[in-house]
Amino acid sequence: MTTRVRPSSKRCAVIGGSGFLGRHLVEKLLERGYSVAVFDIRQSYELPGVTFYQGDLCDKEALRPALKDVPLVFHCASPAPASDDRALFQRVNVQGTRTVIQACTELGVQKLVLTSSASVVYEGADIKNGTEDIPYAAKPMDYYTETKIKQEKLVLQACDKEGGLLTVAIRPHGIFGPRDPQLVPILVDTARRGKMKFIIGDGTNLVDFTFVENVVHGHILAAEHLRPESPLCGKPYHITNDEPIRFWDFMSKVLVGLGYAAPRYHLPYMLVYGLAMLLWLLALLLRPLVAFKPTFTPMRVALAGTHHYYSCEAAKRDMGYKPLVSLTEGISRTVESYPHLRHGAP
Numbered sequence: 061m062t063t064r065v066r067p068s069s070k071r072c073a074v075i076g077g078s079g080f081l082g083r084h085l086v087e088k089l090l091e092r093g094y095s096v097a098v099f100d101i102r103q104s105y106e107l108p109g110v111t112f113y114q115g116d117l118c119d120k121e122a123l124r125p126a127l128k129d130v131p132l133v134f135h136c137a138s139p140a141p142a143s144d145d146r147a148l149f150q151r152v153n154v155q156g157t158r159t160v161i162q163a164c165t166e167l168g169v170q171k172l173v174l175t176s177s178a179s180v181v182y183e184g185a186d187i188k189n190g191t192e193d194i195p196y197a198a199k200p201m202d203y204y205t206e207t208k209i210k211q212e213k214l215v216l217q218a219c220d221k222e223g224g225l226l227t228v229a230i231r232p233h234g235i236f237g238p239r240d241p242q243l244v245p246i247l248v249d250t251a252r253r254g255k256m257k258f259i260i261g262d263g264t265n266l267v268d269f270t271f272v273e274n275v276v277h278g279h280i281l282a283a284e285h286l287r288p289e290s291p292l293c294g295k296p297y298h299i300t301n302d303e304p305i306r307f308w309d310f311m312s313k314v315l316v317g318l319g320y321a322a323p324r325y326h327l328p329y330m331l332v333y334g335l336a337m338l339l340w341l342l343a344l345l346l347r348p349l350v351a352f353k354p355t356f357t358p359m360r361v362a363l364a365g366t367h368h369y370y371s372c373e374a375a376k377r378d379m380g381y382k383p384l385v386s387l388t389e390g391i392s393r394t395v396e397s398y399p400h401l402r403h404g405a406p
């Protein structure tokens with residue numbers, strides 16, 4: 061006779077736990093008394109209370125030991141948006157997420173919390189205080205967004221309140237904080253190449269940037285409030301700093317904090333967007349001959365020049381969410397954490 065170990069409610073698994081958000085989540089879970097199994101394609105650190113399982117989430121046999129006897133799973137793995145590799149996004153975000161759901165179901169996992177993205181509804185037009193009932197982007201602007209939509213649908217549709225797997229999706233936007241491998245490094249690299257002199261558009265567009273610890277807080281609240289009778293089942297929730305800021309003010313604060321000049325000159329939005337479209341087409345046509353990745357993609361230009369901020373009222377109402385760290389505090393903690401990216405650093 062095989063006896064099934066009753067999973068401890070303070071045990072959980074984090075798929076993608078070696079990444080930027082994943083590691084912050086793991087650290088907070090440990091602080092809150094959880095023991096954590098991390099599953100990731102790479103191991104980037106060691107911590108007491110964490111067991112590492114290295115593997116590809118598309119491989120169910122590799123996943124199984126990490127999810128065994130675990131009641132709660134966080135899925136925050138994804139290829140980086142900058143890779144722009146359609147086949148990879150499809151394999152990991154769509155096929156891989158199917159595999160994660162199957163493994164959870166087969167192993168009797170009770171709750172699955174997905175890290176989705178607010179970008180699933182963004183298609184280049186302004187979004188002001190967007191709520192969760194905005195429809196998914198009909199024409200996603202890049203392959204990352206296309207597969208994040210499919211991924212979120214798969215996870216939310218898998219929710220089974222009748223004794224099966226419970227699911228919820230967290231949609232963060234513009235995550236920043238210490239150890240972020242994308243936002244600050246891209247910004248500094250662009251500044252170091254002398255390309256951060258221009259503001260795209262009139263510079264008044266408001267955007268959500270969300271400090272990583274607030275995103276983590278939203279994930280843990282979602283996990284702890286997810287029950288068969290709760291409104292969270294099968295639903296997406298925006299988690300933001302609840303302080304939309306002008307995109308270019310945020311960029312300037314980070315740049316100036318690190319000793320670089322803030323952008324000053326304005327360029328018309330439609331002109332830069334048109335150029336980005338041309339570059340993108342050129343890159344597509346030349347792909348068989350030369351591989352080059354433009355910094356100014358249509359998606360990035362749109363993100364830099366339109367409004368995109370979201371309401372987190374639903375998370376406040378259904379799970380008692382409130383940001384723990386203000387934008388000002390988050391920016392200063394982030395800037396301090398990057399001494400090597402300061403202007404003039406060796």
Ligand SMILES: NC(=O)C1=CN([C@@H]2O[C@H](COP(=O)(O)OP(=O)(O)OC[C@H]3O[C@@H](n4cnc5c(N)ncnc54)[C@H](OP(=O)(O)O)[C@@H]3O)[C@@H](O)[C@H]2O)C=CC1
Pocket residue numbers: 075076077078079080081082099100101102115116117118135136137138139140152156175176177178208231232233234235236241242
């Ligand atoms: N950063 C942001 O602003 C936002 C992020 N999100 C979402 O949050 C989540 C976390 O993002 P973030 O922390 O920034 O990303 P990271 O790239 O830092 O973390 C993702 C982790 O998943 C790993 N991974 C990738 N593919 C696989 C695979 N096939 N099997 C196992 N592990 C894999 C990555 O490894 P490797 O690095 O080797 O690829 C990495 O360690 C993602 O789902 C992302 O879509 C949503 C909105 C905004």
Ligand SMILES: CC(C)=CCC[C@@H](C)[C@H]1CC[C@H]2C3=C(CC[C@]12C)[C@@]1(C)CCC(=O)C[C@@H]1CC3
Pocket residue numbers: 233234235242243244246247250255256258260267268269355356360361363364
């Ligand atoms: C709010 C949100 C979704 C942020 C996501 C992070 C990235 C998409 C941005 C982080 C740094 C940004 C950036 C640009 C576009 C968007 C980012 C990559 C530019 C390339 C936009 C055009 C420029 O003038 C330079 C910018 C560098 C930084």
